[in-house]
Amino acid sequence: MQELHHLSSYLLRVAEQYLAWAEWQKDEKDWGTYLLRAYRKRGLDKPFRQNLKKTRRQHDKQQLRNATFYRQQYQLQWEEHSYSASHGRSKGFHFQEFSDALDQSFSAEKLKNACALLSHQAVSKEKYDMGILEAVLRHVKQKNWMTSPAIALHYHSCQALLDADDDDSFQALKAQLINQRQCFTLDELRDAHLLAINCCIRRINLRKPGYLREVFDLYRSGLELDLFLTDNQLSPFTYNNIILAGLKLNEFDWVLIFLQNYQQYLPESQRQSSYSYNLARYYYELGDYQQAMPLLMQMENDDLLHNLSAKSMLAKMYYELQEYDALDSLLNSFRTYIYRKEVSYHRDFYLPFIGFMNRLVALRPYDRKGKEKLRQEVRASRAPEKDWLLKQLG
Numbered sequence: 001m002q003e004l005h006h007l008s009s010y011l012l013r014v015a016e017q018y019l020a021w022a023e024w025q026k027d028e029k030d031w032g033t034y035l036l037r038a039y040r041k042r043g044l045d046k047p048f049r050q051n052l053k054k055t056r057r058q059h060d061k062q063q064l065r066n067a068t069f070y071r072q073q074y075q076l077q078w079e080e081h082s083y084s085a086s087h088g089r090s091k092g093f094h095f096q097e098f099s100d101a102l103d104q105s106f107s108a109e110k111l112k113n114a115c116a117l118l119s120h121q122a123v124s125k126e127k128y129d130m131g132i133l134e135a136v137l138r139h140v141k142q143k144n145w146m147t148s149p150a151i152a153l154h155y156h157s158c159q160a161l162l163d164a165d166d167d168d169s170f171q172a173l174k175a176q177l178i179n180q181r182q183c184f185t186l187d188e189l190r191d192a193h194l195l196a197i198n199c200c201i202r203r204i205n206l207r208k209p210g211y212l213r214e215v216f217d218l219y220r221s222g223l224e225l226d227l228f229l230t231d232n233q234l235s236p237f238t239y240n241n242i243i244l245a246g247l248k249l250n251e252f253d254w255v256l257i258f259l260q261n262y263q264q265y266l267p268e269s270q271r272q273s274s275y276s277y278n279l280a281r282y283y284y285e286l287g288d289y290q291q292a293m294p295l296l297m298q299m300e301n302d303d304l305l306h307n308l309s310a311k312s313m314l315a316k317m318y319y320e321l322q323e324y325d326a327l328d329s330l331l332n333s334f335r336t337y338i339y340r341k342e343v344s345y346h347r348d349f350y351l352p353f354i355g356f357m358n359r360l361v362a363l364r365p366y367d368r369k370g371k372e373k374l375r376q377e378v379r380a381s382r383a384p385e386k387d388w389l390l391k392q393l394g
Helices: 002-026 028-041 045-061 067-086 095-123 133-143 149-162 167-179 186-205 211-224 236-248 252-265 268-286 289-297 304-320 324-341 344-362 368-380 386-392
Strands: none
Touching: 028 045, 028 067, 045 067, 067 095, 067 149, 095 133, 095 149, 095 186, 133 149, 149 167, 149 186, 167 186, 167 211, 186 211, 211 236, 236 252, 236 268, 252 268, 268 289, 268 304, 289 304, 304 324, 304 344, 324 344, 344 368, 344 386, 368 386
16 A cells, blocks of 8 residues: 555656646747756866857747746856856956846846736735836836837836826727737737726726727727637637627627637637627617517526626517516516526626616606606716616606
């Protein structure tokens, strides 16, 4: 039994070593640095000098100019410094370049990390300590490192995330995504697109004009590069958001093509329900209620958000078609559904909507005071479909 335990431990260690080796093997750009370290430690001067030149050439020739590029640049500088120091040749070493390489590497990584924190902070209740971010932003600006794609991309991302009124930084971020895309991996481009989209959403929530079009353009450019496909699958959340942006901009022809072409990339368990729901939204925005309503009424979907949105969409159609009996029945079942699901966050949004709908139906045509009172309450609320409710009130 003891021997079996030792054998199992040994096999686990070998498997872990293989997994680590396999990951290292994928990153060919690090091989040169490790080889230099091996030659330096063994005192093999000639191979060290030859491979230093070769590795530098390969490093400078690559297209990528991301944070990894600057980390590897510093590591090369460190190996050369260690070699020079061990041979008593530090006098001719370029110490300023060595220091700048470290600063650039750190700045690129720090700004990239800060973007992730700021983006998550914007959609959560977390409040993060950004450490020396302000000092790094000042230093980068002072050194004028905007010619470095990795630093410029994340510098402008940070500024755009920190200040929703900083439209110049957003435009600079967008320019980096368009003009410097060859400098980043697909994973990095996807993260940068999502950062830019988050910047836009914040501005849309603040009613800043033009940013819905920016979101739509970012989604389209991301689709062209297949950035939003993971293991050949598209998240239903992303699918919904792309369609919503397109519908709000009246890009109906493009939306229909996207709806049909990308349904195949949705997870199989959610494919039909996501497609039906979004096709119903498409017909609703076209004003074709005859095709939209059956799709919504036949939906069998476990997705809470889809169901809540579908029921509110049906309620709006019943009201506009003056089918008040059907509307009353739907609102009652809608309220029961919300209480049954026991989700307080969504309850705070949709229960006011149901209350406003009931009061809207009960309003008399010439009750100006009643309309104004309801209008003010709708404006002050967080109810979904706020714009639609206000439109019905004149």
